[in-house]
Amino acid sequence: MSGDVEKDGSISVTENGESCTTCHQYFDKEDECWGNYVPLTRDEEDILAQMRTVKAKVTEVKRRLEELEGQNGFEPVSGDAVDGAATEEQTQWLEQKQNLDMLRQEWRQLDEKRQEAAAFRMKILGHED
Structure with a gap:
């Protein structure tokens, strides 16, 4: 050849x-x-695909937060604010912030799984004990 x-x-x-x-x-x-x-295992590829999906969702949530924060007169509200006292935009902003926190937690869990899968692969290949 x-x-x-x-x-x-x-x-x-x-x-x-x-x-x-x-x-x-x-x-x-x-x-x-x-x-x-060293090629990735199927588990690692699946986890990375899930992480890419989470990243796309985070990008969309951040875009929406910037959109809401860019509106004239918008002021962020804390999570313990009275429901009736918050405007519709503030409520949406708070929901997006909570969504962002959930996505960050999901990312951390996926990253832990990815690290475990990578460590398992390295053990199988004999690179680690």
Whole structure:
């Protein structure tokens, strides 16, 4: 095969248009692969997909919060404010803040799961005891 990996010391370099035999990623002639890429497990991929979904939701919530805060005369309200005393915008703002807190908690839980899955993968591969 014309696209065999050339070794220069411990660095794998592929020819143009060929993938690295270790990590199966494509590199230009000048790019290098160190040859120690470890693919993610399905669990890690699933968790990362969930984290991307949470990130998209956080972006939307933050956009909505900025929208509400940008309105003329808007003043934030605390969570213990009397329901009748808050305007509709303040109520929406408070709901969005609570939603943001829930998403942050979900992110932390997913990140813990991701770290556990990564540690498990490294144990299976023999990189950790």
